[in-house]
Amino acid sequence: MNAYLALARASLARQFRYRGANLAGLITNFFFGVIRVSVMVALYNANPAAAPAGYDLAKAVTYLACAQAIIGWVALWGWWDLVRALKGGEVVADLQRPIDFFGLWAAQDFGRAIAQLFLRAIPIMLAFALVYPLVGPADIGQLLIFILSFALAWFLSFTWRFLFSILGFWVTDGTGFARLAIFSATFFTGFLMPLSLFPDALAGVLRWLPFAGMVATPLDVFSNALRGPEALVAVAVQAFWALALYALAQATFTAGVRRLTTQGG
Amino acid sequence: MTQPIIALENLTKTFRVALKPEGRSLPWARTWKTVTAVDAISLAIGRGEVVGYLGPNGAGKSTTIKMMTGILTPTAGTLRVAGRVPWRERRQHVAGIGVVFGQRNTLWWDLPVQESLDLLRHVYRVPPARFAENLTRFRALLDLDEFRFKPARDLSLGQLMRANLAAALMHDPGLLFLDEPTIGLDVVAKDRIRAFIREINRERGVTVLLTTHDLSDIEQLCERVIVIDHGRTRYDGALSELVERYGGDRALQVDFADDYAEVAVEGATLESREGRRAVFRFGRGVTAAALIGRLSERYTLADLTVREPDIEDTLRRMY
């Protein structure tokens, strides 16, 4: 366990080193959030009655603010470390370490995510709270469910990123796949618009796919769009996909290593 | 020396550097200090010379080269290359020079080498007939046919260097800057590059300014060396004289025919001994012949070798 902790801590410290870059990223994230919120406000102003029952503007704005905040936590714009390590062959050294490969990369990514939580997520939420009226978890139970859902979102996103990154065992350059995975994920995760505002049939399907658990679920829990039993079901779906993707990732990884060792890299 | 091709007079370059490395601090929160990278250097290089430009890392070598190639403007002093001020007439200036940085590739990475050379013909406006002549010559000298139709990305380091040398000389520059041309290459590849440099210098009278960490490059190519350190010229003259002046002791390696308990000779100190082999060091005051005479009076000798101090050793003494 200590090895994982040390890895996570090192990767966290690395993120904190670039203050200027982090500040710049923060401003950019916030600015794009303002554009998206402006669109949302205008839509609601056009026809407030068109919104689904109980889904008011405050919830929608909170959702979008959280969406900007969660980008770094789930590395929505991509994560190239493992893709590069596979391409450059550094992975062979990792495979020889007496440590679980998935765990090794998960620990490092968790450190990165924690750093992003403090450097991006929290400051962005504070900035939005200053400018727009936001809502938060209604009670302590809701808050606990949110924390669980938020943690699962990271795990889900990590296993997903891990999965497409290790496709690099089979192709010489996995960047194309990675890019495709990112672009499509922004839509299916509910990052672009609150799932609650999508047509019901589509939203219903998306909520059962693994992607919603990476962004939409914790955001809906935070803004109280999903409450009580509904929220628990959504978190259970997240947990199911987390396990399923984890199993899939391990199986794919084993097959990849077999390919690497039989072909000699 | 008739009209020099490179003339520097009191050439100076100072930089303002941030005390904390970038990334650690925000731009407006940095504190600065001024560093003099090149401190009033004056020198002249004649046409057709092959000059070694030496100095430890951070001595100001690459700053000087960057100014001579027109990438960097000096803070003070004057600099003329082929009568031109490099940074003021950049395009005319670079049309008359060739540059090869060992760590960098100037060819189109994804295109076959031949296509890169064809492009450079247009970049430098080389007349087609002249281009064809040069191509034929370089194909022979550098064995370009081995990889001419492969993209640069598929070349070995040695092949890449050969291709880059050809690329740098297609437009008949009178002056060639070489920065670490043999870095990372094996002995055979190094020899080939050196032979090529000698050849184009002899055949075409190309002036060559060479920086390198591989002192065999210098020993095999340059008659003149310039050594700089802390932005100042420390030595400028013949290589042999540099060795003479700063050179350390020579070494005499002796293989005795018999096992002697103790070996010693007047005028030299025993440096190492291993079985029947001993190495003695001796200074400029003694001749090798005298030492050998004294040794053979006392011992039976099987073999002898005299080693001149190498330039690496010499430079280490200078810094």
Place this chain on the structure above:
Amino acid sequence: MIFIRLASATLRAQARYRASLLVDALSALAGNGLEFVALALTFDRFGSLAGWSMGQVAFLWGLTEIAFGSMDMLFGGFDPAVFGQHIRRGTLDMYLLRPVNLIAQIFASDIMLRRLGRIAQGALVFAYANHVLALAWTPAKLLYLPVVLVSAVLFYGALFIAGATASFWTVQGLEVVNVFTYGGTALNSYPLPIFDRWLRRFFTFVIPTAVVVYYPALYFFDLPDPLGLPGWVSFLAPAVGLGALGMSLLVFKWGLRHYTSTGA
């Protein structure tokens, strides 16, 4: 002409990797396309945006995306992120060692064919807009449309060049430039009145990105400006595009002088 030869070398190099070019272009088409789909789906529920119909917003969106995608393809060498790498890897020094105009070399060396994906996406959205809007195209409007498109390309290009100039000084912090480039574009995809006054003013008067897309769109729709600017503002696009490009090139040359005096 040497520029054409250099540019064609860049294109030939990319054509050698057809498969990855195709994947990249398609993922850009899909990614940006889904962004529009997400907007359209949400829009459908509410019906209008500041009085604009979906078709009208699609018109803005398509125009902006075609212009930005084309700019991203043609001005790829000035993409601040790419340009920063050229400085660090010494590619810029290599360009300086060739007897060819530096700016021409930067243009020619990074023409990004994969941006065709984004352009195609913009074209599809624009075609959809024209389908649903049934605009009354007069000859004057038809003539002005390509002018607006080119002006927007030049204007966005000027933003890239200004951003590239910043990378002569700093590597980190460069992401802020995205606010003006990608942010300015995102803003162009929606009707201006939905934004706060300070944003509107900033992007009309300081970095006049609204003048190259939104105001011309008002002319195409025969709409008065709800914010009260006179109608001729719709025709400032070419002046603003050309002016911005000229200014950015001046700034770039100044940055280059800084670079050659410090070596960065």
